[in-house]
Amino acid sequence: MNRSELLDKFRAMATEIAEKDFSHVSEDAVIADLGIDSLGMLELIGTMERDLGVAIPDDQLVGIQTVRQLLDVVHRRLPAA
Amino acid sequence: MQALESARTLVEALERVAERSGRGFRFVGVDGVERFYTYAEMWRIAQERAAHLLAAGLRRGDRLALVIGENDQFVLSFLGATVAGIVPVPVFPRGAFKALDGYLDVLAHVCRAARARAMLVTESSRSFAERVLERDCGLERILRCETLFAGPAPSAPRVPVEPEDLCFLQFTSGSTSRPKGVQVRHRNLVANARAFLGPHGLDRRDDDVGVSWLPLHHDMGLIGFVLGTLVCDIPVVLLPTESFGRRPRLWLETIHRHRGTITYAPNFAYDLVTRRLKPADVASLDLSCLRVAGCGAEPIRARTLQAFADALRPAGFDGDRALLPSYGMAEATLAITFHRLGTPMRVDRVDAAALRAGRAVPAGPDAQAVELVGCGVPFPDHELRIVDEAGRTLPERVVGEIVTRGPSVTSGYFENEEATRESWREGWLHTGDLGYVADGELFVCGRIKDLIIVRGANYHPQDIEWAVSDLEGVRRGNVVAFSTMVDGFESLVVAAEAASSDAPELRRRIAQLVQERFGLVPSHVAIVPVGTLPKTSSGKAQRRRTRMLFEERALAEHP
Numbered sequence: 091m092n093r094s095e096l097l098d099k100f101r102a103m104a105t106e107i108a109e110k111d112f113s114h115v116s117e118d119a120v121i122a123d124l125g126i127d128s129l130g131m132l133e134l135i136g137t138m139e140r141d142l143g144v145a146i147p148d149d150q151l152v153g154i155q156t157v158r159q160l161l162d163v164v165h166r167r168l169p170a171a
Numbered sequence: 172m173q174a175l176e177s178a179r180t181l182v183e184a185l186e187r188v189a190e191r192s193g194r195g196f197r198f199v200g201v202d203g204v205e206r207f208y209t210y211a212e213m214w215r216i217a218q219e220r221a222a223h224l225l226a227a228g229l230r231r232g233d234r235l236a237l238v239i240g241e242n243d244q245f246v247l248s249f250l251g252a253t254v255a256g257i258v259p260v261p262v263f264p265r266g267a268f269k270a271l272d273g274y275l276d277v278l279a280h281v282c283r284a285a286r287a288r289a290m291l292v293t294e295s296s297r298s299f300a301e302r303v304l305e306r307d308c309g310l311e312r313i314l315r316c317e318t319l320f321a322g323p324a325p326s327a328p329r330v331p332v333e334p335e336d337l338c339f340l341q342f343t344s345g346s347t348s349r350p351k352g353v354q355v356r357h358r359n360l361v362a363n364a365r366a367f368l369g370p371h372g373l374d375r376r377d378d379d380v381g382v383s384w385l386p387l388h389h390d391m392g393l394i395g396f397v398l399g400t401l402v403c404d405i406p407v408v409l410l411p412t413e414s415f416g417r418r419p420r421l422w423l424e425t426i427h428r429h430r431g432t433i434t435y436a437p438n439f440a441y442d443l444v445t446r447r448l449k450p451a452d453v454a455s456l457d458l459s460c461l462r463v464a465g466c467g468a469e470p471i472r473a474r475t476l477q478a479f480a481d482a483l484r485p486a487g488f489d490g491d492r493a494l495l496p497s498y499g500m501a502e503a504t505l506a507i508t509f510h511r512l513g514t515p516m517r518v519d520r521v522d523a524a525a526l527r528a529g530r531a532v533p534a535g536p537d538a539q540a541v542e543l544v545g546c547g548v549p550f551p552d553h554e555l556r557i558v559d560e561a562g563r564t565l566p567e568r569v570v571g572e573i574v575t576r577g578p579s580v581t582s583g584y585f586e587n588e589e590a591t592r593e594s595w596r597e598g599w600l601h602t603g604d605l606g607y608v609a610d611g612e613l614f615v616c617g618r619i620k621d622l623i624i625v626r627g628a629n630y631h632p633q634d635i636e637w638a639v640s641d642l643e644g645v646r647r648g649n650v651v652a653f654s655t656m657v658d659g660f661e662s663l664v665v666a667a668e669a670a671s672s673d674a675p676e677l678r679r680r681i682a683q684l685v686q687e688r689f690g691l692v693p694s695h696v697a698i699v700p701v702g703t704l705p706k707t708s709s710g711k712a713q714r715r716r717t718r719m720l721f722e723e724r725a726l727a728e729h730p
Contacts, residue, residue: 109446122687127686127690127692128686128690128691129416129626133419135417136416137417137418139417140418149298
């Protein structure tokens with residue numbers, strides 16, 4: 091999966107979980123600005139883990155603020171295509 | 172049950188349940204792997220851990236901070252400390268998205284307030300928790316489960332543990348400004364467990380199975396599903412809170428799979444899981460086993476519970492019998508009132524304007540109304556009153572402060588006389604919550620204290636105000652944090668004084684800071700002109716005035 095597909099995936103999941111339209115959210119967006127709190131983030135991560143078949147341990151999530159930083163972590167852990 | 176009923180302490184109860192073969196606790200790991208411990212194993216391991224802790228130099232009455240994320244390690248270590256007469260002090264392990272600095276502040280503060288001699292960690296919490304030593308925390312040392320409990324246990328004499336002894340300290344919130352450790356004694360725990368699991372509470376049955384994902388550093392998870400259930404012999408299945416966070420449906424799937432009969436959660440969790448359910452999920456669930464779905468720890472919303480019941484009726488869930496709103500707080504060990512088991516919940520529709528004036532008047536069909544949920548009646552040997560500011564008992568349907576007394580009510584905060592005197596007056600615990608009684612049943616409708624409760628967690632506005640106040644561009648000391656209701660849910664608003672040119676940037680930075688530090692997202696950040704927040708005569712910003720202005724849309728904000 092390439093980066094732009096991953097971003098699309100994130101947008102769809104965030105839209106479902108936060109029940110707000112995130113279909114145009116950019117990688118530069120600060121997650122706190124999107125109105126997603128720590129519980130929402132956790133659910134988002136859980137959804138990504140299941141959908142993408144990756145494991146994302148908690149210690150990788152420390153200090154993440156932007157969508158880009160989050161997708162970096164996820165992207166690194168994706169199985170090589 | 173007779174032998175169990177004579178247990179006077181948690182230790183005596185554990186020793187006695189150990190004789191009930193085949194029963195025990197099931198711990199689900201974050202990886203989904205389950206580990207089952209019989210009561211007998213739990214008793215044996217607790218004795219071994221007690222011996223190791225004593226051999227490490229800890230003594231009866233010493234406080235031991237527990238920063239342990241794995242539920243099985245937490246429970247076994249907690250019980251081990253208790254068997255040795257050591258007083259555990261549970262502290263929440265750091266959340267994934269929270270900044271380390273703020274966490275270490277709270278941790279150091281709790282250790283100091285508890286005068287803890289040592290801290291017990293596991294490998295996963297050690298890396299961050301040990302950095303607390305860089306601060307003024309008063310700890311002599313940090314102990315690790317993996318090394319301390321390895322190897323054969325040394326022999327140790329049985330430590331006497333009496334009903335009057337402290338069982339543990341329950342810190343009521345992660346506040347840096349005023350950490351307060353509630354002193355839960357064995358007799359309080361035993362009295363409360365028998366009250367809420369006995370005939371006037373959940374009416375414990377031999378085939379009961381509790382299912383919970385609630386955090387174990389918090390009273391509802393710890394007492395409701397670990398200590399209380401041990402005292403009364405109810406096997407439980409414990410899920411990690413994080414697993415629930417990552418996949419809310421796991422909660423219901425676990426109840427289905429293990430034929431859970433009792434579960435509990437704050438209002439937000441019922442709302443969250445209902446919104447996540449798809450018809451296919453409901454079709455695959457059989458929740459006819461669930462006889463108690465309790466709700467507490469934050470304001471309860473009738474519509475949330477009704478929506479949950481409606482969504483799960485096809486799965487065999489009977490909301491009219493199972494939904495159980497309740498009221499309680501750590502200062503009273505856990506439970507204060509329970510709705511009557513097996514009866515439909517009671518919703519009181521009262522006039523909104525009259526309620527603001529302190530009267531709970533049933534609303535006419537056209538009036539603006541507030542729906543409140545009945546939280547039931549106090550347990551036998553416990554009393555509850557609604558009082559005015561002078562402490563006089565108020566009649567039915569008049570709003571006042573909820574006060575209570577009885578064997579479950581604790582004796583106050585650990586080494587904090589000032590805070591204890593504030594809340595324990597003339598033999599009654601003053602809860603700081605506002606409520607009224609109608610037809611004998613308690614309805615909770617607000618708070619006297621400025622506490623902010625979001626998703627079951629308590630936040631002190633002062634902590635948020637101080638953190639925001641430190642940001643560059645914010646006029647120091649001129650920040651107000653308060654909660655307001657958005658669509659029936661409590662949510663955070665932060666108002667700060669600053670120059671208009673900084674407003675857009677500050678809104679972003681404040682939201683970001685609050686999220687990092689507290690894991691909370693403000694529903695609104697108001698940047699207001701310098702000098703416009705309402706102040707007291709001593710210059711302190713006023714929360715309630717600010718909230719009123721905000722709710723009336725009269726707060727002048729920079730664009």
